[in-house]
Amino acid sequence: MLQISHRGTQMPASPIRKLVPFADAAKKKGIHIYHLNIGQPDIETPQIALDAVRHSTFKVLEYSHSAGNESYRKKLAKYYESVNIHVSPDDILITTGGSEAIFFGFMSCFDPGDEVIIPEPFYANYNGFAMEAGVIVKPISSNIKSGFALPPIEDFEKNITSRTKAIIICNPNNPTGYLYSKEELETLKKLILKHHLYLFSDEAYREFCYQGKHFSAMELTGVEDHVILMDTVSKRYSACGARIGAMVTKNKQVLQTALKFAQARLSPPSFGQILGEAAIDVPSDYFAKTKSEYISRRDTLVKRLNAIPGVFCPNPGGAFYAMASLPVDDSENFCKWLLESFNHKNQTVMLAPASGFYSTPGLGKNEVRLAYVLNEDDINKAMDCLEKALEEYPGKISKRQAESAVTNS
């Protein structure tokens, strides 16, 4: 009998994309959907970056070096310098999206049966890469009441075994929007030194910090060999389709190992590298402008959410996501209902049920993730829909039930 592999069977489908068929059906009925469910920004890709591709004049679209073009790695080192990350081009491996940086890191540092600790809720695709690498994810719960701050270090200690190889953080965080402080990173530093662990830091949203400065795991001193930075141009330059990221580390052995995996897939995309290299020259006010746009959106979203009875949304310090608890029985049912059975003036809103970001069964059942990747006007219209929907939804629970659900989660 022809069979599917066990890992293929167990591989999780994307929780964010699971609702897509319901959205398609709603659209067919002529209903307009505000997409707050995915991190696809509407911000324009910088002209200078697109132009570099469009004005290119080469005749043959060749393979690049497996580690990425040297010219790009040189410029990228300068970009990192500008954000206080001191690396040389030789510390950088250009990857096909941030996704591949995660994959190469897992493959290079972990063997099947090894364990990694990740504060939950976390970026759902870490589960997918863990499955590919045969690695076991040990989640440690963070809480909406604390705005998803780093869980107490004892919770990490309790979960460390002889198979534990790494702590993985996303900073600022997807899905919570939480921005880890320098102090929290210093706490993690002690932990990884004590237990000889890698620290994988996913900093896809580095440029989107709204309260205080971003402190990168790469700025920690004395743990240079422990830290693996996973990065991407996707969000930084609103260039998700470029599929260009980077794995950055001072650990030469890890980087050389990752290079072997990179050689097997030959090279990262050439057009995307041209775009990524040119994007480094965006005008100096580019990020300031983008950031102020996101701050307005966040402020509108958070204010509107917290004004709805029974809804609680902590103010996110970074990225472009917010997590909110809703007065509903089950946010997955609610999100489906929004698409299947609801409309307000022929419009509805699509949200990501939070359960897909938790690894512990049952957690996040009344939470959703909202990506504020639409303009303020649209966010307001989306919130009008949500407000109305929470009045009509048959599975609504009382304010008291909602509060107790938040306290217990």
Add this chain to the structure above:
Amino acid sequence: MLQISHRGTQMPASPIRKLVPFADAAKKKGIHIYHLNIGQPDIETPQIALDAVRHSTFKVLEYSHSAGNESYRKKLAKYYESVNIHVSPDDILITTGGSEAIFFGFMSCFDPGDEVIIPEPFYANYNGFAMEAGVIVKPISSNIKSGFALPPIEDFEKNITSRTKAIIICNPNNPTGYLYSKEELETLKKLILKHHLYLFSDEAYREFCYQGKHFSAMELTGVEDHVILMDTVSKRYSACGARIGAMVTKNKQVLQTALKFAQARLSPPSFGQILGEAAIDVPSDYFAKTKSEYISRRDTLVKRLNAIPGVFCPNPGGAFYAMASLPVDDSENFCKWLLESFNHKNQTVMLAPASGFYSTPGLGKNEVRLAYVLNEDDINKAMDCLEKALEEYPGKISKRQAESAVTNS
């Protein structure tokens, strides 16, 4: 102690890229190198394909669907129709290069410890993907004397165990250039039916067949669920840097499983998809022109090689590679020596030692792979270098020794 994973340690470095530092050193000495070592064609990428990217007008470089743009999959189905492969857009998953099609296929169909049978010499990166998937490669030797035809079916039978999950072929073959006949594929069909195996068919070089028509594994009837096609635009349109390939199969379960792996990495490169879609509209004489160019090159290369005393090169029926046995002690030493210690009129040639394409230790020791990706003039100059080098090389062996080496390999 921080450690590298076992699989990372065991992961093979690219045998083709191993000699690069020696080439760099030679170039620094001012020596011109004819690169016959890698499959990077010098043929221009079709203008229509490059223009589609350069004339694009979108403002935001977005993620695409994880399976690739629907418009591209529709056109790709039509391309396949034109080469007698009857599939629907839903049978196609767009991948990041052919590499990712191999990876998704392995992950979806095999578990760690499973075995796959591959006629050797074979594309070296299959080893890398097998390592990532924890799969064991069982090589079956083909022979330069027969031009690397399909080994006797008994050799396959002998190697099939309860863990064998698939036969993998590359047709036409990299590195041998051998074009499998319809009869050979029908033989394999019986084998996969008898033992319930998948047949993975890598057809990256489908458009480059010089003797007879290409017969695709997808044309086999009655084994639709068994066949997984791995494809790429890299060689077909001389667009290696696009990083666009496809995994194609009628087996819905396999494709749906692969889609979960595709979702984890979000989407294939957007620019590359635009290029791939436009490339399907190349003028009808495009492949005929390219093919006639490659035939001239092959004829020149093979004729020149066989004219050198002690050298034997079977005439390849497809792709743009030729394997040759040389009168040398060790082709890896010889290739290094060509870069380190030799020049003819300040020029030398870079070849790929064949041992990297064999899995059985010791095989291919006096063989090299030559990629005829340079124009005829350059091929002639490269052959002048090789001819001279074989006169001077200190590790040269006699004609009799060379012939006995070929017979025994």
